[in-house]
Amino acid sequence: MSRGRTSPGRQSESATADLGEFRFESGESIPNLQIAYATYGEFTGDNAVLVCHGLTGSQHVAGYGNGSGVAGQARAWWSDIVGPGKAIDTNEYYVVCANVPGSCYGSSGPASDSPDGDPWGTDFPPVTIGDWTRAQRRLCDHLGIGRLHAVVGGSVGGMNALDWAVRYPDDVARIVVVASAARLDPQCLGLDAIARRAITTDPNWNGGDYYGEDARPDAGLGLARQIGHVMYLSKESMDHKFGRRAAGRGGRGDSYPADPAAMFFPYREVESYLDYQGEKFAQRFDANSYLYLTRAMDDYDLSEGYESDSAALAAFEGEALLLSFTGDWHFTTEQAESLASACRRVEVPVSHHVVESDHGHDAFLVEPEKVGPPVSDFLVDGPSGRAVTDTASDNHVADDETDFAPVHSSLFSR
Template identity: 75%
Template structure:
């Protein structure tokens, strides 16, 4: 049985990148396994959760919480799994601004005794990284074996390589990019407006009363479409009508009775209903803005310059059906690593599942991740890509982007 620690740490005064401070930053976290440290480093692995995920990355804790927040990567993290909690000390922290126990809009403002609401300071990905560093210090963890994360959590991983390049030996951004493109920025903006134009939002001061659930539901539906691919939607739903027992979740116009309520509509309504029960609308506003704002090159001449101080190794993972964070974006990031002299492998997964593939296809994510954590880029994975002409020596740094570096 792997030991599990679940709780909240009080980290004292914290100044956000926006310049505002709070007197006592609370960070909720879960830790799995036992910590071991040597002169070379430690067995500690930090996992950065995605936008609406939580600290509950594996099976323990938050058992009553529905949706992604409950054990959202349970197929990857645990005893004998890709991130083996019998071998690694695994920590996952709920980021500031979220709603699963860390300081954020729904948390209590000690000065007023009421929820912070939109009085909470604006947060950035950089704030997430600094809060995690403070938490790890409090847990007695110095240098990390690896930082791993997907989606917005992958941006968090990249920020570790920039802010604390000497503190981590290996980074694994999964389904991530150096920044969002304009299409994703636009969709996030529409999602936020769905919340802020809901009459129940009341400028963010809805605690203790009616919540802007309709706006949050629409925001989630917009986001969920971003996470799916055309192929997966066609195969899952096509143009089929939902069953006769299906009930619409939103008000419909009079003409709706004449036309079918389609399976894809029913699916999105179901996902929205689950989401509004577990997530805070203000937190959704805060976290999407943090993700939108992130730019790896900010303050540097470019992405390669930003990564110049990182002396560890990197594994990038992307998915062919993902249009939210594309293969091309990951390859651009891999090229920046090469330019900066960071040893890197870009592992492309053939998948029709879209952005959610890193959550729903653990059999494709787990093997390369396990191999990289265990052996880095000097292990079997890299040597599998060597050509017969060089006698098995991997003279080329990397396989072509369309090839798996971890086949066989």
């Protein structure tokens, strides 16, 4: 049975699929996996593009949806990239975006109801990126989609796209990995661990059993998100946006315990920004979901079960586009080039497109004019497209493995 199932030939803003019993990679299972998804465009049999959202994104990649508490950055989060006449052109492609298991925008996760009618909380099974991919494959079956024209993902969604190439190498012709990598580095792992501890040490977390209570772990979740925002911005963008400018004196006494000595010192604009973002995020997202999704991201390692990244990709006979941003220290250009080299070693046609940007990790969301052209050309022409041509990508390894694809500045305007 399914609720809101839509024929692939018709356009639908959003729906929820009941995909039946689902066994997670942890070995635990749930009786009914619900996956909330949105579709755009018309299905013609060979034009399906799956878009994988970022850590706290939703299925509404180019639309505002009809509820599910979706707000802020989770609403129409890539509407400058996906839509009629845009880089992922819904006049040409049938675009599907699914909210991943463990999230809180309509798919099964800690905040959804368990069989006894109460929210799962931390009784929900641990979730991996492999589980996301397997759930998406099952959703595609539900929609009548066989082989995908492309899987596109940014940030942790890029890891999701990579997992498709490894797990279902015959089911996707092209992958687009934007601002992502084969795994997180230790610095990011450490910061994610601190963010999770901000949640689990909030007295209102209550072991994950806070649903229906008057108080929720909003302070801990807000702090976790503040750490995330610092990770997503570059030094240059923070200096330009905030500098050392003061926004007043004191601090946010309504949010954090009063610190009398703080009244002597300036409350800086960067603090004000982070406080605002943390409070806003806590209103739209679930603390347990944040724990689950960051653990899934931290756990992902492309080479797990294989001798190397190259060995993991050896069965993939499709093509790959990698986009990285010079100001992104969350997923660096060096990490992307390492992934490109892994593709070349097993003769996966690949282009690594390096974009000059000082926006940090958020560049893939806030600079669509730099993301759209290479993605659009790749979806049509593959790595030989004019916007993504790369002298080191025509199935050979460059003499200098650290060489990057040229940035086509003529295509991009600030």
